Amino acid sequence: MLALGKLLELTLAGREPAEKTQLTVEGVRMRWMGEGALEVRPPEARDNGMDLLLSAGIHGNETAPIELLDELLHGIARGEIKPRARILFLFGNPEAIRKGERYLDQDVNRLFNGRHELSSGSEALRACELERLATTFFSVPERTRLHYDLHTAIRGSKIEQFALYPYKEGRQHSRRELERLSAAGMEAVLLQSKPSITFTAFTYETLDAEAFTLELGKARPFGQNEQIKLDKLEMRLRQIIEGNEPEGDQLDGMQLFSVAREIIKHSDSFHLHLPADIENFSELSKGYLLAEDLAQTRWIVEEEGARIIFPNPKVKNGLRAGILIVPTTAEQLG
Ligand SMILES: O=C(O)CCC(=O)N[C@@H](CCC(=O)O)C(=O)O
């Protein structure tokens, strides 16, 4: 296999490859773009106009998605997967991946859309670097732009695999993209209702890509991910890469939710009234006192059919400590 196919090994070792560009026997060009970043370019005659950004390891302890991208890259480097799409592979937070931690000092996935400029440290620099790499990659006009940012979650979930779809004023969420995600094994999609500071919010809002955060199961260390079933996602990614997606995708019972509210932790007095082992998508009844914070702030559930996602009282002050979602329908999709 070509040395550049071993991007994960290089990243884990903190090494720079001697050769920055390599060609597979099929004429696919692989180019090392910096730490944890590799561009794959098909021969011009085979290029179908799709620009696909695949990122994982924005949180360093979320290893199943990193292993999946590693496998896809090996397939390309060995000539077994024959790309028609141009692809950018990104391992988001190399230092945190090496340490097996979600982040070292700051959550990289809260530093996009300008946030890194208000901050300092290695993770702010990395967010800036990821924005630069994504901006350059998605700068070619008249090509299709698609970004999947792959994650696993801190806790168990009543719905195992789901996507979060960013929001931009005046832009409609795409039904076609949700059908594609359904084929990729996603059982639910959360439609965001305001702009955000995550990586996919940046590529969606600023770079006009279709962009999704994919949650694929519970986070575990490298080599311990056999419980996470990624066959459908892997197959669909291969099809997108090789430009041979089947026609006739359907929503197929996919559950849709919209974000009602983000619960923001304002101070060290923040207290979340949920059991530590509560699962994502747990239902909360109307009137439930969800959280309390300083100055007698009380977060009470007002929404019918509300469920909680990503409850985490340990986030830094000013950040999201959970998301309240409610069921919605496909009517608003474009
Ligand atoms: O399990 C958790 O609490 C967090 C899992 C995770 O990392 N989720 C992403 C979602 C990003 C988005 O909102 O699009 C995150 O919190 O960064």
Ligand SMILES: [Zn+2]
């Ligand atoms: Zn994550």
